[in-house]
Amino acid sequence: MTSGTGAVQGGALQVKGEVVSLKPVGDYLHLTMTAPGVAERMRPGNFVALSVGGEQSAMLLRRAFSIYRAQASTRGGTVEIVFAEHGKGTRWMTRLAPKDTIDVVGPLGRPFALPKQPVACTLVGGGYGMAPMFSLAERLRARGCSVHMLIGAASESRLFGALEASRAASSVRITTEDGSMGHRGRVTDVLPDLIDKTGSDVVYACGPMPMLQAVSAVADEHGAHSQCAVEETMACGVGVCMTCVLPVRGDDGVIRMVRSCVEGPVFRGDRVLWDDVGTIPDGTLGAANRGARNERSDARDHGRSAP
Amino acid sequence: MTSGTGAVQGGALQVKGEVVSLKPVGDYLHLTMTAPGVAERMRPGNFVALSVGGEQSAMLLRRAFSIYRAQASTRGGTVEIVFAEHGKGTRWMTRLAPKDTIDVVGPLGRPFALPKQPVACTLVGGGYGMAPMFSLAERLRARGCSVHMLIGAASESRLFGALEASRAASSVRITTEDGSMGHRGRVTDVLPDLIDKTGSDVVYACGPMPMLQAVSAVADEHGAHSQCAVEETMACGVGVCMTCVLPVRGDDGVIRMVRSCVEGPVFRGDRVLWDDVGTIPDGTLGAANRGARNERSDARDHGRSAP
Amino acid sequence: MADLTTELAGVRLPNPVMTASGCAAAGQELGQFFDVTELGAIVTKSIMRFPRSGRPTPRMVETPSGMLNSIGLQGPGIDSFLARDLPWLVQRGARPFVSIAGSTVDEFVELTRRVVNSPGVSALEVNISCPNVENRGLVFACDPMQAARVIEAVRPHVPEGLPMFAKLTPDVTSIVDVARAVADAGADGATMINTLLGMAIDPDTLRPILGGVTGGLSGPAIRPVAVRAVYQVHAALPEFPVIGVGGIRTGADALEFVAAGATAVQVGTVIFNDPSAPMRVVRELDSELDRLGIASVEKARGCAHGGVGQ
């Protein structure tokens, strides 16, 4: 099933999976597929990249999804994801049926870093961003950490895993922007208090970029580390194309445009230059000039941009 | 269901059909779909053009298929076709399932011309080329014509409608190239004798180009008219693109490159310049120079060919 | 209901959507699928001076999200076109944009004279993306000077009030240079883009598939190239009307061209996929504008450059 004899061991696999089930959960869909080998290697925070549209598809690029659950099995493990219908690729995915084949590449990306000590942890998920939090919770509990979950969404139907959370965590807080469930507002309304009360040392977060930025700031202010799983547009998902970069400050203090597919998707929140995502910040290694966002290549001046 | 309010009446429709059934018959597939309005307008020899690959398909062009049967109905008529898996579009079609929607344009093309008198007719079909012959036989019999069928294929599994033919025609002859059923050989081995014995005035034919050419020649020699349904590569199927042309001599004796989708697919066999299909024969109206096939534009000499 | 009316180099159109030349013949066949008078305009297949048989078949190859064609400008010639094809459109009240193609500058002039003297023509599209027999078969629009020569020559013969558009090829190092040349030579606007030169080889015979060896690539595959061309020309010549064409499939695609700076758009190859497409694009364009809360197509024009609407 796996491609590439002689390929480097470890790392990601490309396998032909088979859809086991596709079930609605609130506004999302929960897809279970076989993906032999992928399940076995998965660590919380990893993602899979799925090809979409079938054999004669005009959609060339894979779609990335956080792994929700992975179950090893002698008959070939299964991988589960939770996804929202967004554009044309995920629309195609909503029509998958059991036994359909699906090409899976994974597990991809750096997983969440786990604390060495049995500390208290807060896990924050926005919408389908909760998906990777359950396997993370399991690992954390296995290390003796206490796990608190904070689940946010625009409305109740976009909350994912609220029920499961009560089994997975010592405490669960819920926020919705429209107040249809839990606290009316955003996760960051609740987070400061939660960090303090639980004495969390680490905050894990997955969700929209603005949420991650806010979570990272709150964690900072409250003396906690943060581990944020970002979502950048990715062409390859495996580290070869350089489309998925964002500005991150390294251990050496240098800002680099780093690939979120292999050096992420999980980053230390305090290392990401959140305000500068979508730009090349001043001082970035190799930045040709200041404020590159303002110096977009002008099609008037030259025939083409460098590839 | 039909598009285009204010569209010119009559002619072809574009409708969203629904797959009713897809069943194997020998090496072919028999597809039944609803196509409200199309069934009602269909005449033998017409074809439909189906879009393939679904919403995000990289395949832009429709595929053309002779209408096998059309059934009018108050709940929206059905149209049936018989097709061979050939390339990527028909491969996609082999996976259609009941209730799948399919965009249908039809009925298209000029139908078989029917004789004014109740004469004897021979209907020759090669492979799936038999598909349009059954509705034609019905019409002919309704006019008091006697109908004889000659069915040819490479082998038994590629014969279509041999059983049905015995109900539809006064006599049936079968040829296979490998001798797996009927006479070992080609339809044209049997045709001369058949025309003579049945006293056929008209030969109707549908099948591969070389077969049509041979049938047309035999008909000529034996004093019969021939009506041949050709199969040329078509981009639009509705007469707007000029891709589907072949050289045909008009009533005025002038050779023109005519569109097989609207001026065909049925042509008088004696009017088609069979030997010159794929070329612009000398003397064709508007031919710039002699033997155009030999003067293929040379990419060395100029930047582009005229569109 | 956004306001779709479009003022294009002096002609008023109910909406900015047209058929592309060569993808709608002379309009009649598409009348089965929609009312051709409702569309902004019908651009007819490029017509030549004399009847022309075109290239040998095969004339098309399907390619990923596109197709190649090598029709070779088959057509009945201007006399037959004016006598038999054009009247159908005119009688119905459709707005015909007549596309002409010549092998020499004189032929273009002669064609122009004939077309402008025919009643009911709304505009002239001068397809200079075809080979110039007087210049080693090089395509007129591949060279700014040759392109300008054609436009300059036909200009005096085009009456006031009848806009004349030059149809440009993207197969050039700088389409802006060609657009500038035809603008300076007196074109009222440019239609862009024509097809990209491409080819395909038969997987069984390993010989070129097309009878004409090379052919023109069209369809959604080339849309990004077309949008870029329109954007570049609008940036360089903001007052020069551009008709955008290349791979438009939906109203959103049409709006992409408008935002890039196009005053009108044409639907070509996608008609082969969906013969109702041109009017569908009109409806979808309308709902896209509504969705974005933009009152008129005019307000959206050139948005991508950071103008009004942003």
Added chain:
Amino acid sequence: MADLTTELAGVRLPNPVMTASGCAAAGQELGQFFDVTELGAIVTKSIMRFPRSGRPTPRMVETPSGMLNSIGLQGPGIDSFLARDLPWLVQRGARPFVSIAGSTVDEFVELTRRVVNSPGVSALEVNISCPNVENRGLVFACDPMQAARVIEAVRPHVPEGLPMFAKLTPDVTSIVDVARAVADAGADGATMINTLLGMAIDPDTLRPILGGVTGGLSGPAIRPVAVRAVYQVHAALPEFPVIGVGGIRTGADALEFVAAGATAVQVGTVIFNDPSAPMRVVRELDSELDRLGIASVEKARGCAHGGVGQ
């Protein structure tokens, strides 16, 4: 089992299939999916003199059967590349084709000097499809003279036995003229094509999607343009080795390029769809040749022109 071994401007390769520059980084990541030493060659991402941060995101847009990218040549610079990236390939025994990109002729020369002095390099690919800061940012390969200047300048620094290929852009009026210029200037062959200049506009904001506004179009959508370019150049310069690239997805696609005249081929964008694609293409090319009863890839080369094999 057809004979896939390929003699490319003096280097012997086990098969004619490579990765395309910028679509395989420096090979290491793809090592997860296949054995990089089995592939004909690994062409590394174009490297520049100094570290380079590239363009702002978004850097890609999916388009019908293709994609746009505006990476802006992000990379670690030649020092880091030679110290950290290249050795991985060399140690394994892969055949690295090192792609270099400069903003000035001097930069190309300096890069060439550095690369040719590094052990284990199999060939040099000179990516001249990038803007020339000394000439109003015009792309070197858009002008035969500028293209030739780069190749002439690096030529003396490339030792015997190390082939040097010029990477050409299709965004020109005549790619044959550019190929001829680089051939005359001493290139051992040409890699074609680089991406086509394109752009896409956001349907919600109506602003350009890419941080770099315009980007390069690649993928199966552009294959017909690439095949045509290879065919034209092989027709004009039959002795000049061409590496064909642009939209190759299958072994049959690769064979199309070979039939058009390519000595080798590269797989680019399709890697993003299928990271195992390069070795799959090798296997499929083999079976296509078997199916057609052609004994070796060399026998198929140039077939489309009516040579051997036909």
